[in-house]
Amino acid sequence: MSEEKNLNFIEEIVETDLNEGKYKSIITRFPPEPNGYLHIGHSKSICLNFGLAKKYGGSTNLRFDDTNPVTEDTEYVESIKDDIRWLGFEWSNEFYASDYFDTLFEYAVQLINKGLAYVDDSTSEEIATLKGTPTEPGKDSKYRSRTIEENIALFNEMRDGKYKDGEKVLRAKIDMAHTNMLMRDPIIYRIKHAHHHRTGDKWCIYPMYDFAHGQSDSIENITHSICTLEFIPHRELYDWLIEKLNIFPSHQYEFARLNMTYTVMSKRKLLQLVNEGHVSGWDDPRMPTISGFRRKGYTPLSIRNFCEKIGVAKRENLIDLSLLEFCLREDLNMTAKRVMAVLDPLKLIITNYEEGKTEILTSENGPDESLGHRSIPFGRELWIEREDFMEEAAKKWFRLAPGAMVRLKSAYIVKCESFEKDNDGNVTAIHCTYIPESKSGQDTSGISVKGTIHWVSVEHAATAEVRLYDRLFKSENPAAEEGDFKEYMNPDSLQIINNAFIEPSLLTANLEDRFQFIRKGYFCLDKDSTLEKLVFNRTVTLKDAWSKEVKKS
RNA sequence: UGGGUUAUUGUGUAAAGGUAGCACUACAGAUUUUGAUUCUGUCUGUCUAGGUUCGAAUCCUAGUAACCCAACCA
Numbered sequence: 049m050s051e052e053k054n055l056n057f058i059e060e061i062v063e064t065d066l067n068e069g070k071y072k073s074i075i076t077r078f079p080p081e082p083n084g085y086l087h088i089g090h091s092k093s094i095c096l097n098f099g100l101a102k103k104y105g106g107s108t109n110l111r112f113d114d115t116n117p118v119t120e121d122t123e124y125v126e127s128i129k130d131d132i133r134w135l136g137f138e139w140s141n142e143f144y145a146s147d148y149f150d151t152l153f154e155y156a157v158q159l160i161n162k163g164l165a166y167v168d169d170s171t172s173e174e175i176a177t178l179k180g181t182p183t184e185p186g187k188d189s190k191y192r193s194r195t196i197e198e199n200i201a202l203f204n205e206m207r208d209g210k211y212k213d214g215e216k217v218l219r220a221k222i223d224m225a226h227t228n229m230l231m232r233d234p235i236i237y238r239i240k241h242a243h244h245h246r247t248g249d250k251w252c253i254y255p256m257y258d259f260a261h262g263q264s265d266s267i268e269n270i271t272h273s274i275c276t277l278e279f280i281p282h283r284e285l286y287d288w289l290i291e292k293l294n295i296f297p298s299h300q301y302e303f304a305r306l307n308m309t310y311t312v313m314s315k316r317k318l319l320q321l322v323n324e325g326h327v328s329g330w331d332d333p334r335m336p337t338i339s340g341f342r343r344k345g346y347t348p349l350s351i352r353n354f355c356e357k358i359g360v361a362k363r364e365n366l367i368d369l370s371l372l373e374f375c376l377r378e379d380l381n382m383t384a385k386r387v388m389a390v391l392d393p394l395k396l397i398i399t400n401y402e403e404g405k406t407e408i409l410t411s412e413n414g415p416d417e418s419l420g421h422r423s424i425p426f427g428r429e430l431w432i433e434r435e436d437f438m439e440e441a442a443k444k445w446f447r448l449a450p451g452a453m454v455r456l457k458s459a460y461i462v463k464c465e466s467f468e469k470d471n472d473g474n475v476t477a478i479h480c481t482y483i484p485e486s487k488s489g490q491d492t493s494g495i496s497v498k499g500t501i502h503w504v505s506v507e508h509a510a511t512a513e514v515r516l517y518d519r520l521f522k523s524e525n526p527a528a529e530e531g532d533f534k535e536y537m538n539p540d541s542l543q544i545i546n547n548a549f550i551e552p553s554l555l556t557a558n559l560e561d562r563f564q565f566i567r568k569g570y571f572c573l574d575k576d577s578t579l580e581k582l583v584f585n586r587t588v589t590l591k592d593a594w595s596k597e598v599k600k601s
Numbered sequence: 602u603g604g605g606u607u608a609u610u611g612u613g614u615a616a617a618g619g620u621a622g623c624a625c626u627a628c629a630g631a632u633u634u635u636g637a638u639u640c641u642g643u644c645u646g647u648c649u650a651g652g653u654u655c656g657a658a659u660c661c662u663a664g665u666a667a668c669c670c671a672a673c674c675a
Contacts (some may be wrong), residue, residue, distance in 0.1 A: 054615055054623090081675050117675060172673055183603045183669055217673055229602040229671050238673035259673050280606060281670050302606085304668095309612085315675090336618045357624065359614045361607090364668055368612050371625050381638060415638065446636065455634050488634065567635045594636045 056360035058301055062104055062272060074106035074271045078132070078139070079261065081113045082124035082245070084315045084332040085130045085337045088351070088372075089306040089419055095355035096303070097274055098137040109268055114146045115260045117244035125245070131338040141268070144168035145260045146246045148267055152255045153207065153264055156218060156237055160199045164292055165236065166192055167202040168219050175217075177392035178224070186224035186232045192221065200572050206239055209252045209270035213239050218261075222288065224323070230285050262286040273298050276305040277362065306358065307366045310519040311336040312527050326521075326537065333574075333585050334520045334541050344517060345562060345572035345587030347383075350376040357364050366525060373588050380562055380570045380587070385413045388424070388457065388502040389550040389565040389584075391514055392429040394479040395506065395516070396448075398462060401428040403572045406507070409488065414564075422553050426459050429506040431549045433567075436501045437478055439467070444597060446499035448478065454499040457566060461486035461495055502566045509549040512582040516543040517573065550582070557582065564590075 055063065065071055070117070078098040080086065086094075101108040110132065114120050132139070159165035168175065168191045180186030194202070218237035226232050236259035241252045253265075262285075263274045273286075274583055283300045290297055308312060312321075313336060321327050321335070330337050333344035354375040358367050407426045413419035432448070441449035448454050453463045462480040470476050483582065486493040523529050523536035557573045563584075565571050570587040577583045 056614090083675080113675065119674075176671070179671055181603085184671095185603090186671085214673065229604085232671085235673055240673080254673095256673075261675085277606070279675090281604085282604095286613095304607085318605080357613080361614070363607050365613065368625065371613070374625060377637090386635080396625055446637090457634060459634095462636095491634090498635085499636080503634075555653070564635085564637085567637070590635075590637050597636080 049146065051343040058272070058274060058303060058360055058512050059103070061301060061594060062100060065271070066104060071271045074101060074104055075109065075140075075269055076101050076106065076272055076274060077109040077111050077265065077268060077270050077578065079111045079113045079264075079275075080128050081116070081119070082118070082121060083119040084319060085127050085339055087313055087315075087318065087337045088308060088341065088554070089313045089336075091135060091338060091351050092130075092306040092355050092358065092360075093274070093276075094132060094135060094137060095352055096360060098139075099356075100272070100274075102348065106271070107140035108137070109141045109143055109270070110267070111143040111264060113257070113261065113264075114144050114244070114246065115254050115257060117240060120245055122245050123510065127339060130340075130507070131537070134342060134348055135338065135351060143264070144246055145255075145266060146244060147262050148260070148264055149247060149251055149255070151261060151267065152263055153253075155295075155315055156203065156259070157200065158293060159220065159236075160203060160218075161196060162292065163196060163222050165218055165247070166194050166199050166221055168192070168217050168233075168235075170592040172214060175235070180224070182229060188224050189219075189233070192233070192434050200252055200581060205238075206253050207251070209241070211239055213241055215239060218253075220285075220289070222285075228281055228284050230258070230281050231288070234285060238285065258282060258285050262289055262298065262300070263293070263295070265300075266290055266293075266295040269296050271297045273300045275300060275302055277302050277364075278305075293454050293580040302362065303360050304365055305361050307364070307525075307526045308336065308372065309366060309369045310521050310526075312521070312533055314527065317527070317533060320534070321520075324534075326534065333515070333517050336520075343575065344585055345570060346380050347562070350379040354380070369519065375568070376588050377591070380564065381562060382560040383414075384415060384564040384570055385419060386411070387551055387568050387570075388504055389512070389514070389548055389554070390431040390433055390502065390504050390509075391516075391545050391548045391565075391567065391568060392434040393549050394434040394475060396430045396462070396480055396503070397477055398428050398430070398433045398480050398482045399465065400481045403428055406505075409458050411488075422447065424458060424551055424553070425508040426456075426507045427505045427507050430456070431506055431509060432456075432484075432501055432503050434475075435466070437464070437475065439475065442598075442601075446497075447501060448480075448499075452499075453495065453497045454501050454502050455486070455488075455517070458488045459486070459503070460488070461491075461493065461497055463465065502568075504549045504551050506549075508552050510552055510555050511547050512550045512554070512584055514548040514584045514586065515569070516545065516586045517541060518543075527550070548584075550584075554582070562587070 078097045079419045098108045129502045178187045217235045219233045222231045331343045408423045437448040448464045455461045460482040462482045468477045522538045526533040526536040542586035569589040574583040574585045
């Protein structure tokens with residue numbers, strides 16, 4: 049037997065449970081609250097929950113934890129479903145905590161009947177005061193000793209809308225001196241005269257998280273309820289309620305949430321970025337949301353691989369963004385079509401090439417044969433990248449400079465003979481000669497050059513807008529910095545190039561296509577594109593050994 | 602100063618008393634019609650102090666540090 053199973057601790061628990069016959073199969077659930085868009089941290093939870101079920105032959109429910117009507121909306125429900133499907137997962141059942149409102153109400157009544165819950169008329173301030181502190185025990189509310197009959201009557205009146213928001217709450221009767229603050233008579237129902245996105249105005253009382261989550265798990269026969277570390281203190285209450293209600297014993301397990309460098313992950317902060325206009329929306333390609341990554345050109349596989357690689361454990365972590373980018377490039381490298389685009393153009397004129405002549409050259413679409421070939425027009429005047437020319441060659445410079453030779457990708461070797469400058473000293477054009485025998489694929493020149501550069505024919509070039517994205521924050525961990533996290537935003541996180549020159553084959557690009565603009569990075573078409581104007585997003589740069597070389601000196 | 606959780610290289614994650622491994626990053630080199638890819642190699646680690654043991658990341662004792670808990674949020 050192989051010893052290298054390398055299971056994470058949750059897989060170990062599942063295997064043990066299965067081996068011991070505790071369960072015949074497992075059921076997991078992904079339980080988002082529909083009050084925001086899913087982010088990369090959620091994808092860790094999604095991959096874990098769905099992955100576990102897939103691996104061990106179980107099933108996974110999608111359950112919306114919609115117990116707080118004032119923050120939730122169907123817009124979020126739809127985006128969440130889109131994102132999960134896009135990631136490549138399908139749920140067995142689509143449930144809502146609000147599906148269980150009737151049952152939950154009955155559970156509450158049962159608790160009251162067992163003398164384990166009571167209606168409290170205290171204000172929220174009074175309740176907070178009586179709760180004590182982590183180091184001091186709390187004190188009993190004066191309403192704690194109400195009779196069962198009184199509590200039942202009051203709770204029914206709460207449901208019937210007799211009271212205003214905040215006038216009364218239903219509390220579990222546990223222990224006001226408990227060392228776990230959550231066990232000090234937690235509120236389990238509160239009054240909210242609010243319209244719910246699914247139940248409408250049927251209810252004016254809503255269960256709290258603690259009285260909905262575990263119960264929903266139980267109703268769905270969830271075997272392994274997996275959540276993040278901050279819910280550890282809730283587990284005691286989770287178990288208490290299941291025991292007192294005597295319902296299916298789901299079990300909660302906690303893992304460390306994903307944190308990533310150069311971004312923020314809390315919903316509150318992401319909402320702020322959107323609402324205050326620091327980004328264009330939840331799907332702004334700079335956002336760590338799944339929809340943001342999708343729009344930026346990330347692939348589902350890359351995100352799944354990333355989630356696999358980061359592992360699952362209980363210790364706090366801050367994952368390098370470079371690992372995500374590695375997973376992305378790993379995927380795109382195999383699948384993206386290679387094309388040529390010039391982002392910062394400089395004109396190159398081949399003085400010994402016949403004026404008005406056009407050659408149709410052939411180029412491979414990528415390293416994998418299956419990507420096929422395409423035709424590219426070539427002519428006397430070309431656009432090349434301004435950064436590919438230096439008036440005075442630096443050491444180890446492989447590109448164009450007076451007297452230097454480079455290959456034009458899939459075309460000819462050219463030699464720089466001279467260049468033009470305007471009055472401000474800016475280079476305006478390069479004059480080259482080409483070597484006719486050096487044509488790509490049939491080179492008999494015997495010349496070998498160190499550098500190969502990309503180009504686009506001036507006559508045939510199309511134009512496009514290109515959006516270059518960089519990390520949203522300057523700081524590795526903006527949430528941990530002093531002061532407002534927004535002070536640490538990267539002012540250059542978006543650079544727009546209005547008129548890039550692209551090879552004509554790009555005119556037929558689709559939204560789903562992934563390209564590598566040779567030597568510039570991976571790109572995809574943005575949804576803002578129109579027939580008149582194509583817009584490309586840079587998904588990620590290529591690794592760049594030259595820029596490191598430059599930094600060194 | 603209560604309770605809970607966690608500590609393995611720059612980052613993340615394995616090792617269930619028996620060679621501290623893998624990946625990312627970084628660095629060096631080879632190949633290259635992308636300074637990409639690919640390939641090869643190098644570097645750095647068991648929170649601290651004691652103890653048990655032939656042998657400790659792992660067990661014991663005492664510390665230290667980080668994170669979470671006092672929402673009618675989830």
